[in-house]
Amino acid sequence: MRVRCIVSYDGTHFSGYQVQPQKRTVQGEIEEVLFKLHKGQPIKVHASGRTDAGVHAVGQVFHFDTHLTIPEERWPYAINSLLPEDIVIVEANYVDEHFHARFDTTAKEYRYRIDQQKMINVFKRNYSFHYPYKLDLSAIRRACTHLCGTHDFTSFCVAKTEVGDKVRTIYSIEVIENEKEIIFRFIGNGFLYNMVRILVGTLLDVGQGKINADQIPTILEGRNRSLSGKTVPGRGLYLWKVHYDN
Amino acid sequence: MRVRCIVSYDGTHFSGYQVQPQKRTVQGEIEEVLFKLHKGQPIKVHASGRTDAGVHAVGQVFHFDTHLTIPEERWPYAINSLLPEDIVIVEANYVDEHFHARFDTTAKEYRYRIDQQKMINVFKRNYSFHYPYKLDLSAIRRACTHLCGTHDFTSFCVAKTEVGDKVRTIYSIEVIENEKEIIFRFIGNGFLYNMVRILVGTLLDVGQGKINADQIPTILEGRNRSLSGKTVPGRGLYLWKVHYDN
Numbered sequence: 422m423r424v425r426c427i428v429s430y431d432g433t434h435f436s437g438y439q440v441q442p443q444k445r446t447v448q449g450e451i452e453e454v455l456f457k458l459h460k461g462q463p464i465k466v467h468a469s470g471r472t473d474a475g476v477h478a479v480g481q482v483f484h485f486d487t488h489l490t491i492p493e494e495r496w497p498y499a500i501n502s503l504l505p506e507d508i509v510i511v512e513a514n515y516v517d518e519h520f521h522a523r524f525d526t527t528a529k530e531y532r533y534r535i536d537q538q539k540m541i542n543v544f545k546r547n548y549s550f551h552y553p554y555k556l557d558l559s560a561i562r563r564a565c566t567h568l569c570g571t572h573d574f575t576s577f578c579v580a581k582t583e584v585g586d587k588v589r590t591i592y593s594i595e596v597i598e599n600e601k602e603i604i605f606r607f608i609g610n611g612f613l614y615n616m617v618r619i620l621v622g623t624l625l626d627v628g629q630g631k632i633n634a635d636q637i638p639t640i641l642e643g644r645n646r647s648l649s650g651k652t653v654p655g656r657g658l659y660l661w662k663v664h665y666d667n
Numbered sequence: 668m669r670v671r672c673i674v675s676y677d678g679t680h681f682s683g684y685q686v687q688p689q690k691r692t693v694q695g696e697i698e699e700v701l702f703k704l705h706k707g708q709p710i711k712v713h714a715s716g717r718t719d720a721g722v723h724a725v726g727q728v729f730h731f732d733t734h735l736t737i738p739e740e741r742w743p744y745a746i747n748s749l750l751p752e753d754i755v756i757v758e759a760n761y762v763d764e765h766f767h768a769r770f771d772t773t774a775k776e777y778r779y780r781i782d783q784q785k786m787i788n789v790f791k792r793n794y795s796f797h798y799p800y801k802l803d804l805s806a807i808r809r810a811c812t813h814l815c816g817t818h819d820f821t822s823f824c825v826a827k828t829e830v831g832d833k834v835r836t837i838y839s840i841e842v843i844e845n846e847k848e849i850i851f852r853f854i855g856n857g858f859l860y861n862m863v864r865i866l867v868g869t870l871l872d873v874g875q876g877k878i879n880a881d882q883i884p885t886i887l888e889g890r891n892r893s894l895s896g897k898t899v900p901g902r903g904l905y906l907w908k909v910h911y912d913n
Binding site for chain 2 (some may be wrong): 429430431496497507508509511540541542544546548550618
């Protein structure tokens, strides 16, 4: 039986999602719990993709196979009772054996939170990027219209990214203002390594007047990481939702 | 020169406000920083009162005396640059030498956050009390009217509280509903040890029908801790604001 889970985690104290030796990772914690529930049988977990150190998830998705006959609504409680408190399984469902959490995604939504208050807020320090500088949101929104659509995003991913095809489609970018906070909401068919964080860094440069919004097409065409802005910190980033066809 | 500071802290990783040997405390961290800024001279900090382990502060107030001639708007930066990231000085002002952060308070505001979502939210786990049970808010509000005013709150503080006079005045209790969250807002002239947390525990019992709202006067008159509800966890509690005459 294949189980699909929606999982939420506070990325603050993790070295990212993916298992790494000697590091505390989200996948490592989940696989350890499944190993215990399956009485010592190793269970491999497949997620929609990785998230980096400090990056959070509201609705990451993974699947695994099991021979246990636990009713689906009991799975979250069974796993959560053994998980550390910074990971919570929100929902679990039995799915078709052909479902794959990574290969079947149709879209992903990421959000990035920017704290615009003058003084850093202790309660947001791990959950947003403190950036108290004035931003021209209309310039940022103009830059967003240039970024939406299907483009080669070589200029917006880590230079050493090994994926061959760097063409991705961004369906929408929303800029939400919410009392001294700005939230960027990205929906796309997929995102390259560090892509959302470089997009945000570049949009902040646009908002500060360091990059003109209408330079974005040239930056995309240049296919060179050095043309875009800085990579903003992981702590402001949330994998918000993973979409599938169904 | 006397300096009054407003300080915000995330109480999660502190054994409370007040200095205790071998423990990480808010006062301890602040005094260590002031010791460094004063080149090894011990500086005693006086706060409006203590907060317990896990309890947060948005606007705790303290004062200290200094011979340093730092402009008041620079004090927050000077102290924050040496403080750990879970404490932030929000504001500093030079005040009259007779000002006392503890003795001059005229009122205090505390807030208590209750997370009513079915599943625990990883991002709120240290910042609210997860209580997913149905609450009768009209019963709770009726109980609040009985609690407001001047009463002997012996039934609402830790049994071993050594303060002689347990008469306090609660000016207002507000119950705020905010999408799957309930916030209790208490303003009073002072609160006894654990008083807010026992008040909330009792109000939750009222909301669950375990205590009738109109029993509150009897509970107050009984002057016995065993008559009121449980003490709710510190993580939902915030010292929100300290008021002074000026």
